[in-house]
Amino acid sequence: MTFDFDAAVRAPFRMQPGLRRLAAGQAQLTPLDPGSRHQREKLAVLSAFWPQALLVRPAFDAGPALAALCRHAVDEHPDAWAWDGRRALALRLGTAAGVDGEVEQIARGRFGLGDEVSRCLQGLPAAWRLAGLLSLAFAEDLAIVDGNDGSIPWLAVALPSHWAPEEKIGRHFAEVHAPVADGELLRKAGDSLLRLVTGSDRWERFVWNVTDQPRLHAHPARVDRLRWQHTAVAEAWWRTERQTFLSLPERRQAVFTIHVEVRRLATAIDTPARAAALHAAIASMSEAVLAYRGLTAVRTPLLDWLASRS
Numbered sequence: 001m002t003f004d005f006d007a008a009v010r011a012p013f014r015m016q017p018g019l020r021r022l023a024a025g026q027a028q029l030t031p032l033d034p035g036s037r038h039q040r041e042k043l044a045v046l047s048a049f050w051p052q053a054l055l056v057r058p059a060f061d062a063g064p065a066l067a068a069l070c071r072h073a074v075d076e077h078p079d080a081w082a083w084d085g086r087r088a089l090a091l092r093l094g095t096a097a098g099v100d101g102e103v104e105q106i107a108r109g110r111f112g113l114g115d116e117v118s119r120c121l122q123g124l125p126a127a128w129r130l131a132g133l134l135s136l137a138f139a140e141d142l143a144i145v146d147g148n149d150g151s152i153p154w155l156a157v158a159l160p161s162h163w164a165p166e167e168k169i170g171r172h173f174a175e176v177h178a179p180v181a182d183g184e185l186l187r188k189a190g191d192s193l194l195r196l197v198t199g200s201d202r203w204e205r206f207v208w209n210v211t212d213q214p215r216l217h218a219h220p221a222r223v224d225r226l227r228w229q230h231t232a233v234a235e236a237w238w239r240t241e242r243q244t245f246l247s248l249p250e251r252r253q254a255v256f257t258i259h260v261e262v263r264r265l266a267t268a269i270d271t272p273a274r275a276a277a278l279h280a281a282i283a284s285m286s287e288a289v290l291a292y293r294g295l296t297a298v299r300t301p302l303l304d305w306l307a308s309r310s
Contacts, residue, residue, distance in 0.1 A: 002030065002259050003240035008206035011280035015289065017193050022202040028244040028257055029073055030139040031080035034092060035111030038139045038159070038260075041216045045158040046132055047120050052219060054128045057153035057170035063099065065144050065154070066130060068248050069255050073138070081137060088130060090137035093117045097133040101126025131156045140257040145173075145245070147198035147252035150191070152176060159216040159260045161209070161239060162223065162294070197245040197254045207241040209293050210282075210302060216260050227294045233301045238268035269309065276310035279303055 007020070022028070032039045045053050056062060070083040082089040087098040094107030095117045103121045108114040117136050121129045134142065135156050144154040150172045157165040168176050173194060197203055212231035213223055218239075224230070231237075239262050246255040269275050282295065283303055290296045 002242040003208070003261060004206055004242075005274060005277075008208055008240075009274075009277045009281050011277070012284035013281045013289065018205045019193070019196065019203045020205070022204050022244065026202075026204075027076050028140075028202070028204075028246055029076055030259060031077050031092060032137060032139055034109055038216060039136055042135055042158040043116055043120050045217050046135065047123060049219070049222075050124055050128070050132075052164070052166050052221075053156065053158045054124070054131060055155045055165055055169040057151070060144075060146075060153040062131075062144055062154045064251060065248055065253055065255055066134070069134065069142070069246065070130075072246055073134070088133055090117070090133055093133075093137060095121070095133060097121055097129045099130055101129045103129055128156075140244075140259045143256040143258070145194065145197060145254045145256050147194045147254070150194055152256075157258070159258075160219050161207075161241065161260060162211075162218050162220055164220055197256075198247055198249060198252045200247060200249050202244065202246060204242060204244045207243065209239050210265060210278075210295065210298075211237045211239045211262075212294075212298075213237065214262055216262055228297050233298055233305045234266065236265040236298075236302070238263050238265045269306070272310045275306045279306035279310055282306070 008018070067083075067085070070081070070088050073081040074083050080090065080092050082091060086100075087096055087102075089096040089106060094105065094109055096104040096106055103118050105115055105118045109117060117133070120136070121132050124132050131142070135158060141157040141159055142155075143152055143157065146153050151170055152168060152173070153170055155165045155169055211218070212228045214237050215223075239260070241261075242259045244257045246257065248254060269278055282299065285293070285295070287296070290299055295302065
């Protein structure tokens with residue numbers, strides 16, 4: 001797991017930026033093995049629902065940010081990614097995609113029929129095929145943050161956590177976080193946060209929740225609106241995100257990466273200390289935060305379950 005439990009799970013619980021600097025050499029991208037869980041879910045989403053996952057504000061040019069991300073991917077994972085400035089090759093997938101939208105099957109894939117990735121990319125508009133290959137080669141979902149106007153003008157998000165990417169595209173940072181319960185700290189920190197993440201340093205933060213469904217892809221249009229109707233607390237899931245920012249200071253932009261992971265709650269909360277820490281955090285949540293995170297209906301049984309393990 002890339003999630004730092006001790007850094008993220010604190011009491012009293014607060015909705016806040018929670019940024020920390022990345023250490024030198026610490027990776028921001030996670031290469032996917034062919035046929036992995038993340039890759040299978042992303043393939044399904046990009047094949048069936050790509051207009052809800054791949055979004056750009058009219059006239060925005062994502063090319064420089066994608067090129068910087070491709071160079072960074074080579075630096076971090078030369079065994080998984082190659083880039084010549086015009087064409088990328090996902091070495092583990094045997095598939096290449098160029099900035100012109102050309103897709104090439106270099107070698108037969110190692111799962112399914114062997115051409116799942118290239119067939120998925122061919123089904124995307126040409127302008128999205130390089131981003132699609134990045135999405136299928138790495139676990140992280142991607143976004144571009146523009147410090148010039150405070151907006152999010154570009155998204156490649158196949159695995160959202162109960163939010164709809166199509167409702168966020170092109171909006172200002174403050175607007176994106178307006179629905180966040182007790183999120184005044186996030187909203188007030190908006191301008192300074194944008195200056196930080198589009199500056200010269202790299203940053204990371206962590207997000208977590210207890211959820212009633214196991215899929216990585218949790219777009220609100222494809223999860224049960226009646227939460228917790230079919231899942232007991234003992235069968236619940238631990239959903240986490242590691243978010244990082246790869247800055248492009250010369251353009252006042254940053255590539256925002258989101259690595260979602262979902263595990264059985266009972267597996268993730270595997271020590272009395274973790275159970276006690278999570279109990280304290282959830283017990284300190286306001287009614288507004290509980291409702292925002294979908295936990296109102298299960299607060300009492302969840303706290304009882306955690307208390308029994310602490």
